[in-house]
Amino acid sequence: MTATTLAPAKSRAPFSAMTPVRYLFALLIVGVTVAPLLFVILGGFRTNAQINTDPAGLPSPWVFSNYANILASESFWRFLGNSALISISSTAIAVGLGSMAAFALSRYRFKGREALYSMFTIGLLFPLGVAILPVYLLLRQLHLLESWVGVALPQAAFALPVTIIILRPFMAAIPTEIEDAAVVDGATRLGFFWRILLPLSRPALVTVSVLAFITSWNGYLLPLLVFNDPANFTLPLGVATFQSQYAQDTASILAFTALSIVPALVFFIFAERHIVGGLTGSVKG
Structure with a gap:
């Protein structure tokens, strides 16, 4: 007589009155x-x-000319290129400098380390809008007005606090035994950083990259003050300009706005899985 083993029943989450x-x-x-x-x-x-x-109705019939006309417009692609250049540059600067700062703050012990980290934490309390006038005056003295650099650098600077705050605990949670083994194998501190620590920190790096990119992509106030030439406008400024020029063409305005959202939305959708992992790792660290 053979004994049969019963598979354990899968546990289910208890249903409570608060579930609905x-x-x-x-x-x-x-x-x-x-x-x-x-x-x-x-x-x-x-x-x-x-x-x-019928403002809330469905298209009947569907009209594709609105999107086609905007995609055929030279100004839309110019706005898109300006936004991409600024957002990618700002993200690269913020993540590059932030990862190096987080590495030093998480793996080195030196006097004033926690005070320096607290300074970056306090930086979260000061959004770009609070310091927009001093930033504008500084950019004017540096002759960076009407330049994409004058937008990318401040946006990268204000993205540094959240970048460091997310990366530092994530890097600190990586066991020191891995670093010791790398040193025994002949790796320098810089080699450990580039070859081991950064690949292991990929979820957190993707998280801070997405946050920095979307914040820069949606930036409106700083580009508005820096740029006066429409040729340098970013997509948010382009949307505002398009609305003022075609105030009576609501359908085209909605199409222009939808197309300006697509790049950031697609970028966020593809990186969403890494965002959750990066935030979870930073909280555990």
């Missing part, structure tokens, strides 16, 4: 977040007459 409330709250958040985005995207496929007749 949680699901309802989650659906409410999703609706509030997604509904405006869908309105903008679908509005670009409608005519102005359709929007005036």
Whole structure:
């Protein structure tokens, strides 16, 4: 007689009276977040007459000329290129300097280390809007107005605090035994940083890169003060300019706005998995 073993039943999360409330709250958040985005995207496929007749309706028929006209516009691609140049440069500077600073603050012990780290923490309390006037005066003295560098550098500087705060605990959580083994194998401190620590910190690096990129991409106030020439405008400024020029063409404005959202949205969707891992690792560290 052979004995049969029963597979243990899978444990299920207990159902409580608050479960429907949680699901309802989650659906409410999703609706509030997604509904405006869908309105903008679908509005670009409608005519102005359709929007005036039924603002919340679906396209009937679907109109593709609004998106086609904007994609064929030279100004849209110029705005897109300016935003990409500034955002990529700002992100590279913030992540590059932030990772090196986080490495020193997490792996080295020196006098004033915690005070220096606290200074970066306090930097979170000062958004760019608070210091916009001193930043503008400094950029004017450095002759960086009407230059993409005058936007990328301040945005990178204000992205450093959150970059260091996320990276430092993540790097500190990496066992010292790995570093000792690398030193025994002949690796220098800099070699350990480039070849071992940075690859192991990839989730956190992706997290801070996405945060810095999206913050720079959506920046409006600093480019507004730095740029006066429309040829240098970024996409947020381009959207505002397009709205003022075509104030009566609501459908085209919605199409232009939707296309300006797409790059940052796609970038965020592909990196979302790494964002969760990076934030989880930084909290555990």
